[in-house]
Amino acid sequence: MINKHAKIPIYYQLENLIRTQIERGEFLAGDALPSERVYAETYNISRMTVRQAINNLAIEGLIVRQKGKGTFVAEKKFQQALQGLTGFSEDMFARGLQPSNKTIHLEEIKPTPMIAAKLMIDLNEPILMIKRIRLADQAPISLETIYTPTKIVDKATFSNINVSFYQYVEQQLGLTIAHATQEIESSLATKYEQKYLTLKKGDPVLSMRRTTYLSDGMPFEYVMSAYRADKYIFTLQMPRNLE
Structure with a gap:
């Protein structure tokens, strides 16, 4: 009292x-x-x-x-620790939630100079662009765009994948995912993000850009994501560096 x-x-x-x-x-x-x-x-x-x-x-x-x-x-936010590299599906399963995806666009394209540089490929090498909504218990959590070389997965194959993309890369292709670099910043939801994440004008999102690498040092995906800021929070353990 x-x-x-x-x-x-x-x-x-x-x-x-x-x-x-x-x-x-x-x-x-x-x-x-x-x-x-x-x-x-x-x-x-x-x-x-x-x-x-x-x-x-x-x-x-x-x-x-x-x-x-x-x-x-307020609705309780999902917390994701930034100490290790995990996929969205793995995060949701760990919380006892059912992850799902809704693909809204799937196309084989030629990379822009920026995407080609991120994936360390030639400008003429085809890539797959995947736009999808990530959901937890049917609630939209994030909107992401994945760019990956078609030598990793082509349009037809991706349409038939029934596991997470990371599981496909590791279990079916036998490749080893090693690490990723990631940037996170806050921004206001675009009209595109408002539409698919059921947000209003002026609502904030957490914008993420990630490049993920295989054990041989080659990147296999570049991802741009927008997470609902009212449902997601990233946490980071920060040991003090005394050097």
């Missing part, structure tokens, strides 16, 4: 109280929280104090405020 005589600020006590209620399941994702007035009257505190606690929880991403409707518990 709220202790007005404690050294801990009242807004922070209320913030922790609401956070604990959500973590215990007293409020579930999508549930409406009591209004600022109800919190103020219940704990005999000012609405300004309540507003500060609510704002902090909104910044944290634990709750969302909808103008004219109220404050609601």
Whole structure:
């Protein structure tokens, strides 16, 4: 409860109280929280104090405020650690979720100079471009575009793959995936991303660009992805470098 005589600020006590209620399941994702007035009257505190606690929880991403409707518990975000290289399907299975894909475009093309450089191939070497939605329990999580040489997989073969792309490369082609380089930045969803990720204008996404390499040092894919920022969070362990 709220202790007005404690050294801990009242807004922070209320913030922790609401956070604990959500973590215990007293409020579930999508549930409406009591209004600022109800919190103020219940704990005999000012609405300004309540507003500060609510704002902090909104910044944290634990709750969302909808103008004219109220404050609601946010959907829990998927967390992906950046310590190792795993595929989307592997991540979802590890969380007990059912991954699936919806291919929206599949075409064999000639690479642009940028894509050719990323894949270390000649400009005349054909590649496969795959645009697909990645889903978890049928909910859209990310929109990705994959570029890979057709010597790895062609259009007909990809259409018949019934495992993850990484599993196909490792198990059916017998190749070893070694490592990847990845860039992540925040941006606003484009109209294309809004359409397929069920987002609105102004909604943020986490944009990712990744080049993945085989054990011989050759890249086999270049991927550009947009993840729903309200559903995904990347985490990174950062040991202190004392050198």
